[in-house]
Amino acid sequence: MLAYVIRRVLTAIPTILLLIVACFFLMHYAPGGPFTSERTLPPQVLANIEARYGLDQPLWKQLWDYLYNIVVHFDFGPSFKFKDRDVNDIIAQGFPISLTYGSLSFLVATVVGIGLGIAAAIRHNSWIDYFAVGLGIAAQALPNFIMGPILILTFTLWLGWLPGGGWNGGQWPYLIMPVIALATSYMGSIARITRSSMLEVLNSNFIRTARAKGLPTRTVIWRHAMKPTLLPVVSYLGPVFVYVLTGSVFVDIYFSTGGLGQAYVGSALSRDYAVLLGVTILYGVLTVLVNLLTDLAYAWFDPKIRY
Amino acid sequence: MLGKSQKAAHLAEEITDYTAVQGRSLWQDARMRFVRNKAAMASVFILLLIVLFTIIGPYFAVWSNEEIDWNVMGDVRGMGMPSMETGHYFGVDDLGRDLYSRVIQATTTSLLVGLIGAATALIVGTCYGITAGYFGGRTDGAMMRFVDILLAIPTTLIIILLLVVAGRSFFTLFIALGAVGWLTMSRIVRGQTLALKNREFIEAARAAGVSEFTIMYRHILPNLLGVVIVYASLLVPEMILTESFISFLGLGISEPYTSLGRLIAEGAGTMGYGTLWQLMFPLTFYVAIIITMFFIGDGLRDALDPKDR
Numbered sequence: 001m002l003a004y005v006i007r008r009v010l011t012a013i014p015t016i017l018l019l020i021v022a023c024f025f026l027m028h029y030a031p032g033g034p035f036t037s038e039r040t041l042p043p044q045v046l047a048n049i050e051a052r053y054g055l056d057q058p059l060w061k062q063l064w065d066y067l068y069n070i071v072v073h074f075d076f077g078p079s080f081k082f083k084d085r086d087v088n089d090i091i092a093q094g095f096p097i098s099l100t101y102g103s104l105s106f107l108v109a110t111v112v113g114i115g116l117g118i119a120a121a122i123r124h125n126s127w128i129d130y131f132a133v134g135l136g137i138a139a140q141a142l143p144n145f146i147m148g149p150i151l152i153l154t155f156t157l158w159l160g161w162l163p164g165g166g167w168n169g170g171q172w173p174y175l176i177m178p179v180i181a182l183a184t185s186y187m188g189s190i191a192r193i194t195r196s197s198m199l200e201v202l203n204s205n206f207i208r209t210a211r212a213k214g215l216p217t218r219t220v221i222w223r224h225a226m227k228p229t230l231l232p233v234v235s236y237l238g239p240v241f242v243y244v245l246t247g248s249v250f251v252d253i254y255f256s257t258g259g260l261g262q263a264y265v266g267s268a269l270s271r272d273y274a275v276l277l278g279v280t281i282l283y284g285v286l287t288v289l290v291n292l293l294t295d296l297a298y299a300w301f302d303p304k305i306r307y
Numbered sequence: 308m309l310g311k312s313q314k315a316a317h318l319a320e321e322i323t324d325y326t327a328v329q330g331r332s333l334w335q336d337a338r339m340r341f342v343r344n345k346a347a348m349a350s351v352f353i354l355l356l357i358v359l360f361t362i363i364g365p366y367f368a369v370w371s372n373e374e375i376d377w378n379v380m381g382d383v384r385g386m387g388m389p390s391m392e393t394g395h396y397f398g399v400d401d402l403g404r405d406l407y408s409r410v411i412q413a414t415t416t417s418l419l420v421g422l423i424g425a426a427t428a429l430i431v432g433t434c435y436g437i438t439a440g441y442f443g444g445r446t447d448g449a450m451m452r453f454v455d456i457l458l459a460i461p462t463t464l465i466i467i468l469l470l471v472v473a474g475r476s477f478f479t480l481f482i483a484l485g486a487v488g489w490l491t492m493s494r495i496v497r498g499q500t501l502a503l504k505n506r507e508f509i510e511a512a513r514a515a516g517v518s519e520f521t522i523m524y525r526h527i528l529p530n531l532l533g534v535v536i537v538y539a540s541l542l543v544p545e546m547i548l549t550e551s552f553i554s555f556l557g558l559g560i561s562e563p564y565t566s567l568g569r570l571i572a573e574g575a576g577t578m579g580y581g582t583l584w585q586l587m588f589p590l591t592f593y594v595a596i597i598i599t600m601f602f603i604g605d606g607l608r609d610a611l612d613p614k615d616r
Contacts, residue, residue, distance in 0.1 A: 011452075014456070015459050018456055137601070140544070141601070142594075143552065146594070149575035152578075246463040246464065264464075268467055268470075279464075284461065288459045288460075291459055
């Protein structure tokens with residue numbers, strides 16, 4: 001187990017480094033530098049600006065500095081568009097917001113999804129089962145960017161219950177719609193996975209044995225069926241995290257929360273490569289770490305897996 | 308005498324009829340299972356209607372998708388409503404462009420994106436996966452480690468990055484979508500190839516002196532087809548979803564071309580002004596396409612891979 005952990009961590013490091021290097025080269029070979037504009041700058045001015053951002057150095061030196069600053073100082077350098085801000089400021093401002101509703105919707109989707117899936121499997125072919133299956137299908141056709149408009153249409157424009165956007169320090173009326181919009185889609189997926197997994201477990205031999213020796217249903221489900229049921233769900237949590245990350249880009253834009261997604265799309269539209277790269281790398285590193293954690297959790301959860 | 312021989316012939320016919328039971332191939336079996344699946348067949352029907360609509364629809368259009376109807380532009384909410392008289396069957400968008408033509412154009416784009424993206428992923432992923440799985444050993448290790456690294460990166464963000472760096476066009480979009488879609492496909496194909504390559508019929512082919520390439524192409528590929536088709540059919544709606552997501556953010560295809568994600572975004576932006584049809588028409592088409600695609604994919608999986616239910 002320990003050897004597996006070490007091996008897994010060791011493969012995560014080159015992945016992250018490769019990600020940074022690949023992104024760096026993408027940025028470097030992108031047509032049109034960040035300072036290209038309709039008005040061509042005098043060469044001296046351009047040279048000064050490039051020196052300010054270190055763009056006059058040889059390529060390997062630039063790459064080394066970029067890597068070194070990220071790894072040692074966790075510093076993504078200055079923004080090309082906003083003269084007085086660097087990428088770290090932008091991340092520090094937006095990331096906590098995205099993190100708040102992101103983790104909330106992660107929690108809601110996982111808890112409600114698993115609960116619904118288990119309820120559906122226990123009461124197989126009842127109304128709650130059909131509801132869970134229906135939600136699982138609907139969830140695939142109602143991703144966050146469809147749920148957002150539908151929610152605003154219902155709760156803001158028709159009923160007038162909730163504010164249509166903004167953040168306001170994260171008060172709960174401002175949180176509800178982003179969380180629901182983000183959570184619904186993969187809540188359905190989690191419910192579906194849990195349901196089919198639970199059904200399979202409930203039909204297996206060891207559950208029949210547990211029932212046969214007279215255990216109450218509650219004990220059978222909590223003590224025996226739970227752990228194997230949750231195995232596929234645990235392995236699905238990595239992809240779910242990625243959905244939350246990319247979905248948060250939409251939520252930030254659509255609900256104007258001021259989160260990191262707004263900075264991301266803004267930088268993509270204005271070709272502010274420093275911010276674009278910084279956020280991509282941050283999200284990439286987070287994804288690698290979460291995948292690492294789910295792999296380890298999976299290994300810990302499943303006694304059959306030996307590495 | 309004559310009657311007797313006739314009777315014998317009849318009898319013989321009957322016997323041969325019953326003894327030579329018509330065998331059913333894997334594919335015939337799969338087709339029967341698929342046809343019996345009501346949800347999947349209904350989905351195929353609806354999807355065909357949508358495709359037919361994108362083909363025939365333009366002949367009924369009064370306005371093109373770029374033209375601005377200056378008469379209704381000032382009063383989109385009143386005069387721009389869906390109506391048969393003005394020729395704007397689906398109404399107009401916020402700028403006074405005909406939504407009917409734009410929805411047709413967007414649906415075509417979304418369907419094409421799904422098909423071409425999935426086809427790219429299918430071809431690249433299958434070739435890569437077969438090569439890795441068949442040669443095995445160190446080649447396999449290196450190739451699959453590369454896939455693992457790429458899989459660890461949030462794909463949508465990579466597509467956005469590619470679109471920004473290489474410029475926004477149809478071509479880049481297809482390339483970018485294909486570039487991330489093949490990863491899982493190659494993993495699945497590799498796993499199947501690993502299981503297949505040690506089977507007796509491959510050994511027989513090798514003993515008969517068949518070349519490596521021919522073994523991969525003639526003996527392994529046909530046996531992979533079922534799994535590959537199932538996964539590709541599930542990939543199509545995923546591609547459409549991703550493209551719509553990116554277009555929703557305004558980072559996808561640029562004007563005058565549009566896609567369903569972009570139309571939904573525009574409709575969602577103006578839904579507060581009483582022009583709800585701008586959201587509802589693209590949304591209906593979008594949801595219909597995605598749901599039918601998923602049902603077809605599910606039906607194909609049940610038909611081609613009956614043990615995985």
